[in-house]
Amino acid sequence: MLTLRRQIRAAAAANDHVRVRSLRAELREVERRWEEILEPPTLRRPPVREHVHQVLTLLGTPSAAKLIVTVDEAFFAGLLSNTQLTSLRRDEEKSFRASPNARPYYLCAALTTERLSPVRGLLAVSTWPLPQRMIGPLSPRVDFLLATIRIADHVRRIEPSAVALRLLTQLAQNVPGATEGYGPADPAAVAAAARAELDVHQEKDRRQRAEAAQRAAEQLPEVKQLFGAGLRTAARSA
Amino acid sequence: MSGLDTWRGPNRLDALRGPSKPVDHNARSIAALAANPACQRRAILDAAGIDKGSTIQHLGYPHQFGQSPFALARQEQFKAIVKAHGGAHILRLLRELLHLSVEEAGYHNVEDAADDNGRAVRHRHTRTVLRSAAEQPEHAATLFDDPLLKLNVAGYDVYLEPDVIAFQVGRQFHVVAIKTFAVVDGQADTPKVSAAAREAAVYVHALRELFSSLGLDPARVAHDVVLICPKDFMNFPTAALVDVRHPLEVLRRQLERLSRIDDILDELPPGLSLDLRMEGKTPTRPAAELAAAVSALEARYAPECLAVCEMAYFCRAEARACGSLEALGRTVRDDLGGLESIDTAIHLISGDPVCSPEQDAIATRLQYLRRLHDEAVA
Numbered sequence: 001m002l003t004l005r006r007q008i009r010a011a012a013a014a015n016d017h018v019r020v021r022s023l024r025a026e027l028r029e030v031e032r033r034w035e036e037i038l039e040p041p042t043l044r045r046p047p048v049r050e051h052v053h054q055v056l057t058l059l060g061t062p063s064a065a066k067l068i069v070t071v072d073e074a075f076f077a078g079l080l081s082n083t084q085l086t087s088l089r090r091d092e093e094k095s096f097r098a099s100p101n102a103r104p105y106y107l108c109a110a111l112t113t114e115r116l117s118p119v120r121g122l123l124a125v126s127t128w129p130l131p132q133r134m135i136g137p138l139s140p141r142v143d144f145l146l147a148t149i150r151i152a153d154h155v156r157r158i159e160p161s162a163v164a165l166r167l168l169t170q171l172a173q174n175v176p177g178a179t180e181g182y183g184p185a186d187p188a189a190v191a192a193a194a195r196a197e198l199d200v201h202q203e204k205d206r207r208q209r210a211e212a213a214q215r216a217a218e219q220l221p222e223v224k225q226l227f228g229a230g231l232r233t234a235a236r237s238a
Numbered sequence: 239m240s241g242l243d244t245w246r247g248p249n250r251l252d253a254l255r256g257p258s259k260p261v262d263h264n265a266r267s268i269a270a271l272a273a274n275p276a277c278q279r280r281a282i283l284d285a286a287g288i289d290k291g292s293t294i295q296h297l298g299y300p301h302q303f304g305q306s307p308f309a310l311a312r313q314e315q316f317k318a319i320v321k322a323h324g325g326a327h328i329l330r331l332l333r334e335l336l337h338l339s340v341e342e343a344g345y346h347n348v349e350d351a352a353d354d355n356g357r358a359v360r361h362r363h364t365r366t367v368l369r370s371a372a373e374q375p376e377h378a379a380t381l382f383d384d385p386l387l388k389l390n391v392a393g394y395d396v397y398l399e400p401d402v403i404a405f406q407v408g409r410q411f412h413v414v415a416i417k418t419f420a421v422v423d424g425q426a427d428t429p430k431v432s433a434a435a436r437e438a439a440v441y442v443h444a445l446r447e448l449f450s451s452l453g454l455d456p457a458r459v460a461h462d463v464v465l466i467c468p469k470d471f472m473n474f475p476t477a478a479l480v481d482v483r484h485p486l487e488v489l490r491r492q493l494e495r496l497s498r499i500d501d502i503l504d505e506l507p508p509g510l511s512l513d514l515r516m517e518g519k520t521p522t523r524p525a526a527e528l529a530a531a532v533s534a535l536e537a538r539y540a541p542e543c544l545a546v547c548e549m550a551y552f553c554r555a556e557a558r559a560c561g562s563l564e565a566l567g568r569t570v571r572d573d574l575g576g577l578e579s580i581d582t583a584i585h586l587i588s589g590d591p592v593c594s595p596e597q598d599a600i601a602t603r604l605q606y607l608r609r610l611h612d613e614a615v616a
Contacts, residue, residue: 064322066322067362111332119347120347120349137344137378138345141329143323143324144324147323174323174326174327174329174330200340201341228311
């Protein structure tokens, strides 16, 4: 840079404007590279929706924002925060209404089996079959057990971080027979215990969900199958 | 209609309040009412829906009442933990506590279906859901989150929001209360537990009223309340059963009294008004006049009032001014039963002659205490 500056001074003294201009440009380029070496620019983050999609694919069930953030922290980059998820569903709905099915997937709502209205706070993926996005009376429990099994299996596959083990232990505390004492939970035992309870509920839950899914498919237009029917949606679309 | 009739019932209460809007009750205020059933001042002020906060402020006592924002935030946070994953913690605790069978794991959020449609809709939905649960138990969920109950208090409808209602334990409905005080080594702070029990009793009462109005057996609502609190020093929930029969009984009596509040009203001086004469947001009524009007209502102050009643500082000043024993707490008052004021007690301690034979025993005890005190201090 010092040499360049000296050359610029010499060229300016010789009234060689063309050379001055080209040397200045060169100097700016060198300075930019210098700054970059000192402070490399942060990599562009992939959008929030992709993170959420990744987490939901791991969990395989409609999930609350808090669980999504914790799972992201435990197994992925850990870049998500609760506040980023608050308006996600609304943004996705807007995008879908503007140009339906333009994206390969949408982050959408889970629907209550009772009124096919969106369940508060749950996020799901539009490519999942409809029954998977239905929430009946037993579904919160079934989904909790399924998510626990998926997390336990994933913990077994990888070298788990402390956050991942803590998450698994927290979930396992509410599965009967999954943990003893206060130590970190054993993923194999957790998965087995959760499967045992899942066997009790799954059949009844599947029936309720399938029945509601059929109702939704017959009664609702596509956008409402994804984002729920209810007064709120109607008011917003009006 | 005769002139006397307009002085009775809601009309009389409206006249007491003046033109301002009545203040809504909530579970806390109803529970506080039942905490001190003998206090006519609170009974009247609440029945008339008078804004006690502005009244006490106008009387010159700083407004030091209400929950701190930190306590409210903590409450929200802990509730979120307990209710996460379809009430996973609640299910675990119910299985441990009430031996709920594993098959019973249904969760129904009443708020979901009635979304933002106002309280009346949510209440109607709660009624429908609870009725179908009571009539067809095999299809019902086990936990009902965010229900909305209604209770008629002194002619006004009050909406109440219990945390969770649990069902299917022996075909009975249990009210679940989530509180943030810790249960350390199986022990919790007694005043806090009794406050929680009083609040939960309001929900049990409202739920029983709902059942009677649906033509169902009110006894299906259990008098045991499931109290969920943080365990030891962790954020981990634990639960205990709290029997609320006693607060329930007190509450029922108090609510009956409220509906028969005419009797108290009849004893008040005619033409009494507690109107602040609000102009915009500033009260224009002279504070002294208002104080005289409030004093016409008989209060029964106890130090516990400080935690539950806006008027407490006014009542305390009043009790102290007339040297009432109530100001020293219920234990002292009960121990010195028969004495009217602190002055009399001091006379007895200093060995003045006893004026009535009933005071003899108390005088001996007080003098004995004084001897002990003198020896300890000497």
